[in-house]
Amino acid sequence: MAINNDFINKIISCDKRTVSRAISLIEDEDNRSNELLKKLYKHAGKAYRIGITGPPGAGKSSITNCLVKLLVKNNFKVGIIAVDPTSPFTGGALLGDRIRMTEISLLDGVFIRSMATRGSLGGLSKNVVEACDVLDAAGKDFILIETVGVGQSELDIAQTADTTVVVLVPESGDAIQAMKAGLMEIADIFALNKSDRQGADGIAATLKNIIHLKPPSENKWEINVIKTIGIKNEGIEELLNEIIKHKNHLEDSGFLAEKRKNNLTKKILELVNSRLEVTFWDEKKRKFLEDNLSKIYGRKDDPYSFVERLIDFKI
Numbered sequence: 183m184a185i186n187n188d189f190i191n192k193i194i195s196c197d198k199r200t201v202s203r204a205i206s207l208i209e210d211e212d213n214r215s216n217e218l219l220k221k222l223y224k225h226a227g228k229a230y231r232i233g234i235t236g237p238p239g240a241g242k243s244s245i246t247n248c249l250v251k252l253l254v255k256n257n258f259k260v261g262i263i264a265v266d267p268t269s270p271f272t273g274g275a276l277l278g279d280r281i282r283m284t285e286i287s288l289l290d291g292v293f294i295r296s297m298a299t300r301g302s303l304g305g306l307s308k309n310v311v312e313a314c315d316v317l318d319a320a321g322k323d324f325i326l327i328e329t330v331g332v333g334q335s336e337l338d339i340a341q342t343a344d345t346t347v348v349v350l351v352p353e354s355g356d357a358i359q360a361m362k363a364g365l366m367e368i369a370d371i372f373a374l375n376k377s378d379r380q381g382a383d384g385i386a387a388t389l390k391n392i393i394h395l396k397p398p399s400e401n402k403w404e405i406n407v408i409k410t411i412g413i414k415n416e417g418i419e420e421l422l423n424e425i426i427k428h429k430n431h432l433e434d435s436g437f438l439a440e441k442r443k444n445n446l447t448k449k450i451l452e453l454v455n456s457r458l459e460v461t462f463w464d465e466k467k468r469k470f471l472e473d474n475l476s477k478i479y480g481r482k483d484d485p486y487s488f489v490e491r492l493i494d495f496k497i
Contacts, residue, residue, distance in 0.1 A: 185217045194225055196259075196320040198293060205295055208312045219312055226318035229261070230429055233343030235329040235368075240349040241375040243283065244412030245421070246328050250286045252422050253324055259291035261317030261325040263310055266296050293317060311342055311449065340368040341445050344438060345428045347421070349373045350389075352382040366396060369405060371424050377409035377417070401437040403428060467495060 192200035204222075207215045232249075234242050246262065253260050264283070287294045297313060314325050329339055340346055348369040372393075374386050386407050393405045408424055410417035432438035470492065477483045 185214050190221050193320055201293060201316060201320050204316045205313045208309050209297060222315060222319040226315045229318040229322045229325045231314055231325045231343045232425060233327045233339040233346040234349060235339050236349030240351050241412040242328050242349050245349055245373060245375060245410060246326055247283060247286055248412055248415050248418040249422060250292060252418055254289045254291060258323040259321055261322035262294045263313055263327045264296045265329050266298055341448055345370045345425050347371045347373055349375050351376045352379045352385045370428050372407045373410050373421055374407055375410045375412050378411050401435055403431055470495060
């Protein structure tokens with residue numbers, strides 16, 4: 183399969199099979215993916231990216247479903263990246279959530295892709311940004327990224343999404359867990375799902391109090407708590423309105439461009455580090471490491487001096 187103009191044009195016209203192949207190339211880290219991303223880059227940058235994260239069982243998939251239906255109803259084209267903890271072909275437990283997405287996958291202008299984390303600690307596959315770029319180039323207006331769940335490294339979603347929605351449920355301790363997991367730093371909006379359960383009002387009040395105690399963000403956005411019941415499609419319109427409000431706020435204040443530039447800087451640094459790592463470790467340097475490892479382990483040498491010699495290593 184050649185990455186020619188015909189292949190690129192099929193992606194831009196959102197041919198589902200071609201878009202799926204393109205994401206597979208990226209996910210498999212195929213040698214052709216670099217050429218693909220180069221050619222697609224100028225066609226991307228228009229889609230608005232929404233991150234949906236929160237603890238397992240909070241109802242992220244239900245909220246994603248309802249948001250997609252509402253966006254399609256408003257004539258928007260939507261892409262969804264659903265990140266699973268294991269390969270989407272193994273039928274893991276969380277893949278069951280994707281079965282409920284069958285209904286929205288049949289809607290016009292909707293493309294859904296499951297991606298595996300493949301060992302990534304932050305709840306996002308490391309190739310999600312590139313997959314989003316493909317959907318962006320395919321003409322999607324909104325891209326929803328649903329993560330595996332909350333981990334200590336969940337902050338990586340903030341480097342991918344323009345608006346991050348953190349989904350919580352009224353079970354005791356969730357507000358405290360939100361603070362411990364660093365979610366207060368990444369949340370632009372809180373969705374308190376299953377808000378018909380006992381204690382929902384108390385948790386909502388606690389969250390609002392925590393938010394008020396936080397120093398104001400640089401962009402002066404006031405985080406809101408939206409009550410939802412995903413399986414009943416309640417509160418979803420209010421949630422979407424809040425997302426659009428945040429989008430407008432970022433655009434009007436100039437912070438959307440600034441945030442994207444910051445994320446782009448991080449992306450370029452990652453690409454440089456990745457490229458340097460590949461080119462640096464040739465066979466002779468690896469042998470140099472192996473030859474010196476026992477000496478370092480035996481405390482006859484130290485890793486810091488060794489690294490200095492390794493960097494200055496002349497063949």
